[in-house]
Amino acid sequence: MKHIKQDRNQKLYYLTAFVSTILMVIGVLFFNPRSGGTDPGYIFHCVLVLLLSASLFIYPRYGSHFFRKTIITIASLYLYMLFFLYPDTWSSFTLLCFIPAFSILFFDSKLFYFSFVFNFLLITLTFIYIIFFDQGNEFAHIKLDVFGNINNFLGTQVILYFIFHLTSQRIKKQQMYYERLQQSEKLKTTGQLAAAVAHEIRNPLTVVKGLLQFYETNNSFSKEGKSHLSLMIEELKTAEHVLSQFLAIAKPDEHQHMETVNVRDALQSVTGLLMSYGLYHQNKIDLQVDEDLYITANTIEFKQLFMNLVKNAVEVSTKEDFVVIRAEQKNKEIIIKVIDEGFGMSEEQVQALGTPFYSLKSKGTGLGLMICFNIVEKYKGTIRFQSAVNQGTTVTVRFPMSFSGGLIKKQEAWV
Template identity: 40%
Template structure:
């Protein structure tokens, strides 16, 4: 029967100790003010319940109310322990007699425990529990069977009771220690989660707001991470990129180089920098410069490669423009020098041939020489135009008038070659500020090139219309042999021409003049279908 009572007491004690610990763990309550006082009051209430469940033996009452008292002294100190002890004493006096031994024993324990707490304050709570319980055993043995002569001959009963109290202290201590350990683990995990979240947020902030394109690749060449900066550059959403097979969107000419470098990184553990072209969603190609860095795993093998890429399309264009500018500068200086050096002996040679022609009459050789000398003069004039800065006399001019003048000038030649020149204008006036002679040169050059491409005649249509950005669009559409699309970007380069005896300087000069007038010139052509040249020039305000 006593064993059953012990089990009931221990179970209820364990339950009452566990309830606040579980609540604090689950509810994540905020720190409570005067926690020691409230815990001591709750422990006192627990001791009241333990007194109510006390075991009656020959008129004496035995319980484990001192188990919570020992625990409170060990974990919270003398003040909290005394408060808990007051609850237990009041309930003990209220439920049974024999007040004298109860009060004396309680007072002795309170005083001794308070003094002991002062000496063992630097020890851990578990060690304090052991020392306080050992002290309680000593006080109990001296006070109960010896001084008060209670069950002096029943040592088994005293041993059983002390074992009962000890089990209560052990159960309560284990519950508190396990909770504190669990609380420390949870707190440390939360701290680590907070630190990790802050670190992740910091790196995510960098990754999501950098203009560089960051990818993480594994050994199978599949991408596990795309930074959001890919979306505006490539036109794909991140969800679309994650489902793409990377190599299918790399330019066919760059795939082998890309795969070779990636394989070498996994083998040699070295970083690489490479350039490759990636396909935009609209079908175009974007030039990437990528810094690839291998990332080692736990076993010191390369598990991932981080690719930090940058769109260098604009840089490539700038380099091309700079290279073109340098070419123009060099060609211009060279052209001016060569033209001046050629003109002097050319004048002499031409003069003697003309004199010979006058004295001896016309013959095939004279005519051929004079024709070729005229061609040399034309080329040197173009070289001088290219190399020597031209004085700009800007005047407000009607584009329609310039086109009409050019058409009138070329009409005889067009008629001889069975070519019709047609002008289509949306309205009669398209005024812009320009150097008239230079633009005449541009229009003459373009129309002449169109006529030369139409060996069997045809029609050249010149269209004038207003653009959306307050500019004038002048279009030249011929019906000539056309130009292969792959060489259109090279038009305007010095000494690059599709004509057998062409120098390429004519279109080069046209580009230079249009650029000086803050305009643009573009080409659209297909072989056998003719060529469309569009010139955009800003209209006068």
């Protein structure tokens, strides 16, 4: 179904590009007062039509930010060319006002701000030319009410920015909703699987481990035999650890003690515990946390969450790299970021995080991150991974701010 939808969108895009190209060609060949000669302006018009048409048809093959910026630049030059070469066409000025609107169609915020600033610069130069340098009557309709035209241009820019802002916010909310929905489905599937596995495997493992420990104390076994028994016991402990992680996901403790967690103190504790681990990997952990940050959670689970995230960051970092932990308050949220400069992940790998048994480690189970997702969801937070191959990873965790933290601080001050 998704493939069919993508095909429809692609067909619609090519149809739009084809119609746009036909209209531009008609503008060049038919009813054009400059056609049929060697006028430099007409030649420039033809070149821009060719470049813009080619860019529109080539874009789906690449789709990069640079290519989108190239299309917007060529389109802007094309519309300004129409304005200056054909001043009698009054609607050309209207098109100049709506140049940033084209970038909204690409859903690229950087592209919108680029076109917004670029168009503002070009329109400023245009008005300077018309007011101070134009000696003819080609732009009389602009000169008759310069202030009104400038005011209308500014008004359209405000409207376009408002539309862009609302559209961008709505897309972000939809994206967060679908991410939560996907994660909820992953947790549900893993929980069902974990309950079944735990019920069937835990008791046999306990029996086998007990017998092996009994035989380990038997002096009739050789030294080599005992070493084999010790190895088997250690492997069983590993299996029990994985099983415990399953149970943490399948049957989370809903009645755990909730408290107001001082984020700074908790993260300092995590950093202290992992400092030697970081030094072992020849990495340093840099803690940058604002004061007076509080959330409502279970302290043990909060530390477990960031022990997992920071430990992962250290393991993927190269020697001498810093792992940075930042925490701040913004819009009634506590935002905590764990930043590493490791090998990073592709978009497909990021999307797969949290899937049962998916891990980028050779001996990983993927359950550690599942527990992280579970803890964050339990306390009505969000977790997001931003990563690029060979550029590191930033994990952003957001929790609702606890308003009781300030009250606790005041009570401590009174004491």
